[in-house]
Amino acid sequence: MKDYRLKDYRRGIYLIPNLLTTGNLFSGFYAVIAVFNADYLRAALAILVAMAFDVLDGKSARLTKTTSRFGVEYDSLADAVSFGVAPGLLIYSWALSSYGRIGWVAAFLFLACGTLRLARFNVQVGSVESKHFVGLPIPAAAGVIASLVVLDHHILRMGTEIKPMLILGLIYALAFLMVSTFHYRSFKDFHLRGRKPFHVLVSAVLVLIILAAEPQILLFVLFAGYALSGVVERPAALFIRKIFKPAAPTPASSVPPAGRSHDT
Numbered sequence: 001m002k003d004y005r006l007k008d009y010r011r012g013i014y015l016i017p018n019l020l021t022t023g024n025l026f027s028g029f030y031a032v033i034a035v036f037n038a039d040y041l042r043a044a045l046a047i048l049v050a051m052a053f054d055v056l057d058g059k060s061a062r063l064t065k066t067t068s069r070f071g072v073e074y075d076s077l078a079d080a081v082s083f084g085v086a087p088g089l090l091i092y093s094w095a096l097s098s099y100g101r102i103g104w105v106a107a108f109l110f111l112a113c114g115t116l117r118l119a120r121f122n123v124q125v126g127s128v129e130s131k132h133f134v135g136l137p138i139p140a141a142a143g144v145i146a147s148l149v150v151l152d153h154h155i156l157r158m159g160t161e162i163k164p165m166l167i168l169g170l171i172y173a174l175a176f177l178m179v180s181t182f183h184y185r186s187f188k189d190f191h192l193r194g195r196k197p198f199h200v201l202v203s204a205v206l207v208l209i210i211l212a213a214e215p216q217i218l219l220f221v222l223f224a225g226y227a228l229s230g231v232v233e234r235p236a237a238l239f240i241r242k243i244f245k246p247a248a249p250t251p252a253s254s255v256p257p258a259g260r261s262h263d264t
């Protein structure tokens with residue numbers, strides 16, 4: 001019996017998407033090294049760079065039609081390092097080390113739920129709607145952590161008393177969202193080519209202005225807003241639909257018009 005998996009392997013792998021995935025993996029590994037050196041800002045920035053590589057490898061694979069099972073598995077392994085191990089170590093060393101066992105258990109919970117989310121995504125490829133993700137994607141959860149570290153370094157300056165309590169609650173919330181069944185938009189159907197409504201241009205200009213003025217705030221707002229979107233989008237849509245639902249037409253009156261007799 002022929003081994004078709006070996007045959008597919010001997011055909012080779014696609015170079016560009018897998019090189020970008022390797023960039024993702026390298027950035028995650030560098031973030032781990034930065035955590036060991038207590039350089040938390042550089043670790044957070046490395047995680048954000050890994051996210052850029054993660055977006056680019058998926059886009060390049062779809063545009064060049066070079067998606068493969070090998071690429072999906074390699075991407076998941078790189079994501080587990082860059083968006084699971086690296087943020088877990090970062091959040092423990094940066095904020096939760098004073099909690100001891102409670103702190104590293106919370107960091108491990110984030111990693112465990114993230115890898116479970118990746119495994120569920122892999123088995124659901126091709127069987128769920130591509131416009132939505134089931135559960136918060138692990139790169140987005142890591143983005144919340146990394147952008148919060150950047151925001152705290154430049155603006156917030158949270159104290160040693162407030163930071164551990166806040167981060168502990170955030171970690172548990174992100175872990176729950178990753179393994180939840182909330183639906184998050186994938187934006188895979190969004191294309192820059194073609195005509196767009198005018199408000200899209202206005203929104204893009206506003207984002208660029210805020211990015212130039214306060215990039216730390218904008219990054220955290222974008223990641224935190226996306227993490228909350230899966231929770232509030234459906235109830236908000238139902239609420240708005242209920243408010244603006246058109247009134248049902250009144251049934252026609254059974255009373256005959258005035259001046260017309262019932263007699264035949």
